[in-house]
Amino acid sequence: MSENEAGAAAVPRLSIRGVAKSFEAIHALRDVTFDLAPGEIHALVGENGAGKSTLVGVITGLLQADRGTVMLNGTEVRFHNPLDARAAGVAAVFQDPNLFPHLSIAENIVTGAYPRKGLLLDRAEMKRQARTKLEQLGFDLDPDRLVAELTVAEAQFVEIARAVEPGLQLLILDEPTSALTPSEAGRLYTMVQALKAAGTTIVWISHRMDEIRSLADTITVLRDGQHVITSPAAELADDDMIKAMVGRSVALHRVSRAEETGAVRLKVRDLNLAGTFADISFDVAEGEIVAVAGLVGSGRSEIAQAIFGLSPQVTGTIEVDGQPATPDSPAAMSRRGVVYLPEDRDAEGVIASMSITANVALPSIRKLSRAGFMAPRRERALAAEQREALSIKGDIEALVSSLSGGNRQKVALARWLATNPRVLLLDEPTHGIDVGTKVQVHEIMRNLARKERMAILMVSSDLPEVLAVSDRVLVIRRGRLAATLDTEQATQESIMAAATGRTEEGAK
Numbered sequence: 001m002s003e004n005e006a007g008a009a010a011v012p013r014l015s016i017r018g019v020a021k022s023f024e025a026i027h028a029l030r031d032v033t034f035d036l037a038p039g040e041i042h043a044l045v046g047e048n049g050a051g052k053s054t055l056v057g058v059i060t061g062l063l064q065a066d067r068g069t070v071m072l073n074g075t076e077v078r079f080h081n082p083l084d085a086r087a088a089g090v091a092a093v094f095q096d097p098n099l100f101p102h103l104s105i106a107e108n109i110v111t112g113a114y115p116r117k118g119l120l121l122d123r124a125e126m127k128r129q130a131r132t133k134l135e136q137l138g139f140d141l142d143p144d145r146l147v148a149e150l151t152v153a154e155a156q157f158v159e160i161a162r163a164v165e166p167g168l169q170l171l172i173l174d175e176p177t178s179a180l181t182p183s184e185a186g187r188l189y190t191m192v193q194a195l196k197a198a199g200t201t202i203v204w205i206s207h208r209m210d211e212i213r214s215l216a217d218t219i220t221v222l223r224d225g226q227h228v229i230t231s232p233a234a235e236l237a238d239d240d241m242i243k244a245m246v247g248r249s250v251a252l253h254r255v256s257r258a259e260e261t262g263a264v265r266l267k268v269r270d271l272n273l274a275g276t277f278a279d280i281s282f283d284v285a286e287g288e289i290v291a292v293a294g295l296v297g298s299g300r301s302e303i304a305q306a307i308f309g310l311s312p313q314v315t316g317t318i319e320v321d322g323q324p325a326t327p328d329s330p331a332a333m334s335r336r337g338v339v340y341l342p343e344d345r346d347a348e349g350v351i352a353s354m355s356i357t358a359n360v361a362l363p364s365i366r367k368l369s370r371a372g373f374m375a376p377r378r379e380r381a382l383a384a385e386q387r388e389a390l391s392i393k394g395d396i397e398a399l400v401s402s403l404s405g406g407n408r409q410k411v412a413l414a415r416w417l418a419t420n421p422r423v424l425l426l427d428e429p430t431h432g433i434d435v436g437t438k439v440q441v442h443e444i445m446r447n448l449a450r451k452e453r454m455a456i457l458m459v460s461s462d463l464p465e466v467l468a469v470s471d472r473v474l475v476i477r478r479g480r481l482a483a484t485l486d487t488e489q490a491t492q493e494s495i496m497a498a499a500t501g502r503t504e505e506g507a508k
């Protein structure tokens with residue numbers, strides 16, 4: 001080995017040494033030490049609440065560590081804020097969206113270094129820069145669009161475009177694909193491979209095992225704020241990685257079909273929404289879990305939203321337990337026993353400034369109150385029960401804003417599970433939820449269907465999840481029901497084939 005090579009190998013891109021960070025009584029990070037090599041993709045994994053996002057905060061100066069140091073290319077750095085970090089070539093795409101919704105894509109991407117023409121902002125140049133950047137990354141987005149109008153996935157791409165700068169030393173992506181479909185995620189994989197080839201070190205935080213496997217050179221596992229292991233990816237088997245994360249083995253089991261499905265609870269006929277979907281007809285029986293699969297933009301989520309009364313222009317008929325139910329408003333549909341967990345939890349799913357208890361109890365108020373009075377003890381008992389069932393990490397009186405991303409998702413889910421509905425519409429129920437808890441969520445869904453006799457309709461891009469929990473799969477292609485597959489006979493390939501229309505194989 002030449003002196004040069006030895007020297008290069010000896011200086012890590014980033015060294016984390018004895019980093020600790022507490023939030024009052026919660027030790028989010030305790031004495032974390034590991035290195036990241038130059039030009040590698042380093043996966044950072046761990047259960048919800050393990051401390052991953054806190055570490056991102058400490059590295060980028062969003063948070064200040066209580067103890068420990070961070071070294072960039074061998075020199076100690078202590079950033080005061082993320083802008084400071086960016087100036088040194090360290091950028092992050094945070095788990096919580098961080099864009100200015102009332103500004104355009106271009107204005108969001110070019111923040112900080114606005115091009116000028118004399119004293120004036122050079123708008124045309126700003127747009128040109130934003131467009132070039134988006135194109136280089138393979139994202140087809142009009143820089144004039146307002147961020148407020150973007151889908152979750154599009155907003156994610158804008159954040160990434162903003163973070164990527166020439167000469168980037170370290171790029172941290174905190175669950176960048178949790179809201180993306182496989183094809184969108186694929187574009188991101190290509191992008192990080194290119195950055196890696198250019199010498200940037202990537203920190204990739206994810207709960208998706210398949211992408212960790214295909215991307216990561218090195219894997220670091222955190223558990224309860226502690227560093228468990230840093231290993232070359234090739235030397236760490238899936239099972240060992242999961243054991244390091246959760247302290248036990250976990251496997252996604254494919255469950256048996258519903259033994260006996262009962263009467264039809266949700267009957268949907270000829271549902272049409274101009275420009276979005278057409279001729280959608282299907283049933284969900286009590287005790288049954290039906291998955292809705294398809295590419296993003298195929299109309300999957302819109303179907304669930306329309307059933308919940310969020311699209312007043314929809315036509316067609318819906319029956320709940322044999323009773324006609326016009327989906328004219330969410331309030332009317334909730335009264336009929338239909339509840340909906342939206343994909344965008346932060347906007348619609350939880351109230352971050354309230355406690356876990358308040359969030360879980362809110363939709364169940366009618367059930368919990370007696371003669372109009374709230375029953376705090378019953379509220380707390382309900383919250384405690386859900387906290388236990390979903391392993392939510394946090395005190396039931398803690399504000400939801402203080403929880404980790406995955407734990408916030410669990411609260412959103414708990415809110416609706418606690419209402420004991422007849423029909424449960426779930427949009428991406430396990431986005432951002434760690435592998436261990438995912439299995440618990442699936443178990444809960446199954447119990448709700450089999451024991452509580454709910455009819456569950458689940459929109460999911462996670463094909464292993466679709467195969468693990470559903471009894472049947474409705475595949476939507478361009479707003480039409482392309483196939484109905486029996487989950488027992490379905491495979492990821494047959495679902496994708498029906499979703500893309502590549503072959504008719506497996507489709508009925």
Ligand SMILES: Nc1ncnc2c1ncn2[C@@H]1O[C@H](COP(=O)(O)OP(=O)(O)OP(=O)(O)O)[C@@H](O)[C@H]1O
Binds near residue numbers: 027401
């Ligand atoms: N601002 C805060 N105030 C109080 N507690 C916090 C705060 N931020 C994080 N925590 C706590 O620190 C712990 C670690 O949280 P962190 O967000 O780092 O987890 P994570 O590994 O990113 O989890 P996830 O996979 O769910 O995103 C959690 O127990 C969380 O509740």
Ligand SMILES: [Mg+2]
Binds near residue numbers: 052
């Ligand atoms: Mg996090």
